[in-house]
Amino acid sequence: MINSRNSELAKIHVAKKQLQMTNDDYLAMLWTQGRVRSSADLDHAGRRKVLDYLSSIGFKPIASPQTKRPARPIPTPDKLPLVRRIRAQLISLGRLPDTYADGIVKQMLGVDAPDFFEWCNPSDLHKVTQALGVEQQRKGVAK
Known part of the structure; x- marks a missing residue:
């Protein structure tokens, strides 16, 4: 539960940066979408609503290239x-x-x-x- 909450909050902040929102625009969006003044105060439904809204205005989450571990090679049958x-x-x-x-x-x-x-x-x-x-x-x- 905490991991998904932290992950969703991180996505909200990444979206804010990706969409180049000013702090005033960000706070206004939080108030209109979730009736809160801070993303930390959002419940699960509020976080989903904010993320859906951010996606609708152009946010596209991308995976960080350094988070992926290199895959281990598949050995040949003789090995x-x-x-x-x-x-x-x-x-x-x-x-x-x-x-x-x-x-x-x-x-x-x-x-x-x-x-x-x-x-x-x-x-x-x-x-x-x-x-x-x-x-x-x-x-x-x-x-």
């Missing part, structure tokens, strides 16, 4: 068993993220290593599973 094993090992080590395996690849293969471990060839992926196996033994985690 899939090794990638699944690496992910299982990461989970057994306390749910470590895939970036942990990326770091192992960077450290083992050097500067020209790929950004994602999924891009490695099968022999390099096998080396990563061995390195994670050593880490599992060190921490006493079942393989």
Whole structure:
């Protein structure tokens, strides 16, 4: 509930900026659409009404490009068993993220290593599973 409220309030303020509304125009719009003097005082229905109005006068929400994470590559069928094993090992080590395996690849293969471990060839992926196996033994985690 709070997240959707904050999201809707953020959209209202982004719309104000996108539509280049003056503060007086913004306050007048809040009063005519929601009978409030501040967007923080809007209830759910009021926020929806204000957002609908802002959309009707030209507001178009756009996704921020930096909010999207890069998608991990889909491994080829010959690499899939090794990638699944690496992910299982990461989970057994306390749910470590895939970036942990990326770091192992960077450290083992050097500067020209790929950004994602999924891009490695099968022999390099096998080396990563061995390195994670050593880490599992060190921490006493079942393989």
